[in-house]
Amino acid sequence: QIVVTQEPSFSVSPGGTVTLTCGLSSGSVSTSYYPSWYQQTPGQAPRTLIYSTNTRSSGVPDRFSGSILGNKAALTITGAQADDESDYYCVLYMGSGIWVFGGGTKLTVL
Amino acid sequence: EVQLVESGGGLVEPGGSLRLSCAASGFTFSNAWMSWVRQAPGKGLEWVGRIKSKTDGGTTDYAAPVKGRFSISRDDSKNTVFLQMNSLKTEDTAVYYCTTVRGSNLQYFQYWGQGTLVAVSS
Numbered sequence: 001q002i003v004v005t006q007e008p009s010f011s012v013s014p015g016g017t018v019t020l021t022c023g024l025s026s027g028s029v030s031t032s033y034y035p036s037w038y039q040q041t042p043g044q045a046p047r048t049l050i051y052s053t054n055t056r057s058s059g060v061p062d063r064f065s066g067s068i069l070g071n072k073a074a075l076t077i078t079g080a081q082a083d084d085e086s087d088y089y090c091v092l093y094m095g096s097g098i099w100v101f102g103g104g105t106k107l108t109v110l
Numbered sequence: 111e112v113q114l115v116e117s118g119g120g121l122v123e124p125g126g127s128l129r130l131s132c133a134a135s136g137f138t139f140s141n142a143w144m145s146w147v148r149q150a151p152g153k154g155l156e157w158v159g160r161i162k163s164k165t166d167g168g169t170t171d172y173a174a175p176v177k178g179r180f181s182i183s184r185d186d187s188k189n190t191v192f193l194q195m196n197s198l199k200t201e202d203t204a205v206y207y208c209t210t211v212r213g214s215n216l217q218y219f220q221y222w223g224q225g226t227l228v229a230v231s232s
Contacts, residue, residue, distance in 0.1 A: 034217035034218065036219070045207060046155065046219075051212070051218035052216055087154075089155050091157065093217035093218075097160055099160075
């Protein structure tokens with residue numbers, strides 16, 4: 001069974017930089033998995049941040065960026081702000097019409 | 111402006127059925143691939159299934175936990191996508207989100223509805 005891994009929690013200071021990662025229980029994440037990232041605050045629907053590894057969705061500030069770091073996909077927030085405190089989810093496309101979400105990372109800004 | 115409005119959620123007993131709807135507007139629905147994603151209370155997001163546009167074959171794919179129990183269909187004349195859920199289990203309790211899917215060489219969920227809550231309990 002394929003498991004997509006994310007850090008359960010992370011904290012960052014206001015103005016700081018944080019990198020969240022998205023890996024596979026077996027194997028490496030590459031651009032062929034079309035990693036995408038979503039932000040969700042409590043009680044709200046998810047918001048699309050990044051798709052195809054590193055393309056920002058419309059209206060997303062450029063302090064959010066995506067990349068491949070080593071064998072994982074990564075979401076970097078540069079100059080974190082208080083309202084970046086959210087849950088962040090990655091999802092990987094496995095091919096054959098199947099997507100698998102990671103378990104999400106709860107980001108605290110303090 | 112793209113809008114996705116889910117409806118049809120509610121309380122159902124284990125083994126029962128429910129049909130969710132998602133009414134779309136603000137884009138050419140007939141060309142769109144659509145998906146359902148769910149979120150159990152206090153848990154993460156889980157992809158449920160996807161339907162392609164009719165011009166791309168209208169085919170469906172499902173996550174393993176729901177395959178054989180859930181089915182997705184669409185009515186392009188009504189700009190609506192449906193999720194038929196049969197043989198419901200308590201673990202199907204979740205908020206169900208409707209999303210648009212950018213397929214081909216993008217493969218991501220572009221727009222999201224606000225979700226509808228399904229509770230499976232006796």
